[in-house]
Amino acid sequence: MPDIVYVDDEPDLAISAQQAPHFAVFRFEDLSDDEAFRAAKEASLWLFDFFLVGHPGAEGRDENGLSLFSKWRGALSRNYPPVAVVSNDLEKVLGSPLGPRARLHVQAQALGVEWLGDKRCEHVVDKLIELAEASRTLASSINSSVASEDAEAAMTIGIQRLCFELLKAPSNARWCRSVERQVDRARPPRITPPIDGVGAARLIIAWLLHQVLPYPSFLLNDTHAAVRLGLDLESFRRVMACECELSKLIGSCIYEGPLKTFDNRRWWGGGIDFVAWELSQEQSDYESAILRKAEGLRVDFLRMEQPVIVSDSDLVETNEVGEARDCVRAADESFPQGVEPAWVKLSDALEDRKLAAKVIYEDQELMDDGNSL
Structure with a gap:
């Protein structure tokens, strides 16, 4: 079963032969029966082109992707997967100048969907596939608990379960409690019944896409991780491209959860902070500890007060x-x-x-x- 149900008036997304098995593609004009909706009920991601145009004079046809989404959502209540909308003309969709692409999550929230993308972007299909895979993995993990536990208890997702089971934080790390505190401060969705694994996965993905990945949070990008360690960005990336004691120490903090490469790699902030603290506790000074663990690799430090x-x-x-x-x-x-x-x-x-x-x-x-x- 394909992960992504894709509805478009003219399906022109550049899907390669290798990527094609992930997609069930439906032309808008062919939605006279329930085949697309049956597929949608089993999908991990709904994908709509914004501009859908029905046959001239056809009454009751959806005018755009959002209206079709609204109809499907109404039929499934909370238990539907993440939703992405794509277009060749995002400015027309938004009715205003596009602005920076790094702020598209704001427009996606305004439209009531999880992600908004430009069909012309080079990696848009890869991102859609990663979204679908994250949705499927989260839903599977959540639903697997329902079979073995009390259903209501299994569908109540607390901070500990979110961190270690769903976001894949290392539960045996010495900094795992710091991660729990940081995740809780990021105001994750409070998931309680009635909802199924698909709906719960959507809430978690929406939170990651709208509130976590676009901002400094418990997940750090390379630049933030470098600053926390007192290194310039080039040095940080040079260290992580090599095999040395320092790269292994920092590498233990890599984020391996859902959407781990969606917006470049991320690092557990609690882990990076612990690495910095641990190095500061060595007998030599902090910079000497860094240089020793870099094993001869050139490392440049940030010479700034704050x-x-x-x-x-x-x-x-x-x-x-x-x-x-x-x-x-x-x-x-x-x-x-x-x-x-x-x-x-x-x-x-x-x-x-x-x-x-x-x-x-x-x-x-x-x-x-x-x-x-």
Whole structure:
């Protein structure tokens, strides 16, 4: 059974022969019977092209992918899989300028779907397949417990089960309790009956896509991991590309859970923090411990008092690292509750009125001081 039910008026997604077995493709004009919906009830991902056009004069036909999604969702209540919408013209879908692709999760939330993608992007099909595989794996893991336990207890997913069974955090790591605390602070979905494994998987994937991966959280990208360790990004990646004691130590913190490569590799923040602490406890100083475990590999350290990752005027993080004293914190209405604000350069905020309006209240005094210079 294919993982992905794909409905389009003109199915023009660039699906290779190797990728094709993942897809059950339906032309919009051929949806006169229940074949597509029967497949949808067994699928791990629903995929719609936004612009679906019925036969001229045909009454009761869906006008776009979202209206078909609404009909299917209504039939299945909470127990439907993640939903992705793709288009060749996202600006027309959104009815506004596209903006940075790193903020597409905000528009996806507004549309009520898990993911929004551009058909023309090179790796869009790979991402769809990874979404479907994550959905299937999570649903299978959740449903397998229902067969062996009390159904209501099995469908109640607490922090410990979410961390170690579903997100695949290493339960025997010395930093596992730190992971539990960090995951809980990220406000995961509180999953309780009545819901099945498919619906629960969708809630977890939506949380990862909308609130975890786009922001600094319990999962760190390479740049954040490097800063936590006091290394520049190039050195961090050079270490991780080699076999040495340091790469093995850091490698124990790699995230292996659902969507592990969806937005580049990620690291358990609790694990990276533990590595930094453990190295700081060695008899030699921290930098000497790093160099010794790098086994002769060149390592460059961040020579900053309080390094932070700088975001641009759209509050999208860059790879630039700056001093906190030269930056202010900013956020907008799309930032989830509990997510730390972005860091933007004070000089940029002073020159950009729209960016200045996003600076948080606690840092407005710094703005006033900057304006007085």
